[in-house]
Amino acid sequence: MLPENSTTDKPLNCFQRPRRLRQTATLRRMVRETILSVDDLIYPMFVTEGEEQKVEIASMPGCYRYSLDLLLKEIAEVSRLGINAIALFPVIPENKKDDTGKESYNLEGLVQQTVKAIKQAIPEIVVITDVALDPFTTHGHDGLVDENGTILNDPTVEVLVKMALSQAAAGADFVAPSDMMDGRVGAIRQALDAEGYINVGILAYSAKYASAYYGPFRDALDSTPKFGDKKTYQMDPANAREALKEIELDIAEGADMVMVKPALAYLDIICQVKETTNLPVAAYNVSGEYAMIKAAAQMGWIDEKQVILETLTSMKRAGADLILTYFAKEVALMLL
């Protein structure tokens, strides 16, 4: 209804009317700048020991810890839905953790056996393995710790190199150091090349922030640090220029793809990183970002599907070429 005294017979003197391009769904599709595709998605998945295990993670509804048998079935389905890659995270039982994390490079360890089985059963799926000590250490830190509680850099890198080599030997397509020790990308690249794994790539968690958004993931892995926090190795959320420095170093050291993590509170970082490099940029839509949407949806407070698509689209719009997301399967189903 028009108000009384409306003068629509005299149009505004307005030559540019952006609404012209929004009139119909067809027009909106024609001028859409950012398209979210299943090709953009990497699905992080959790593997646990045993058989016939599918245990939901309390703070991540819809995400499960799978034993290998059920994981293989799930990956087969995910691959049928068009998802190209998974990022694998192991749930290590307490009795296999120690303060050196040596289980991480056991050639017959959970990750190594799982990668072998995946590449045998579903060779087309790209398998990305996590290189960091926290699932394997009793203290839950990503590095070795000295008697003063200091996280040691170079001795940790030595272990990370062994871990990466064991994952490459198992058949991983990409290794993804998520620990934030200095120099680890270069050390891993050199070791991979020296051992003949020239085609195993590195997806570097280059700008990884000390974020409270990782809480649900640490529940999933039982990997919450037993003391202190991760602020001496993960980045200060207040810093942007430092992210560009980290990215630059990882590229110089041989990273094939770089990552910003988390994603949603760091869209500005994704945008700046995209402008500085021609390498593919990945963004990690982390567990806390997932949990927030799930929780609000369970309360009936938001339209879950629309919020998921809008959120992931914002990451692509910011410049992410790839998005690691626990929503990958749901989104693949939505985009079918």
Ligand SMILES: NCc1[nH]cc(CCC(=O)O)c1CC(=O)O
């Ligand atoms: N190397 C640890 C690691 N690898 C991926 C995540 C978090 C992922 C998520 O929250 O979804 C973390 C947590 C941490 O740094 O404490």
Ligand SMILES: [Mg+2]
């Ligand atoms: Mg670094």
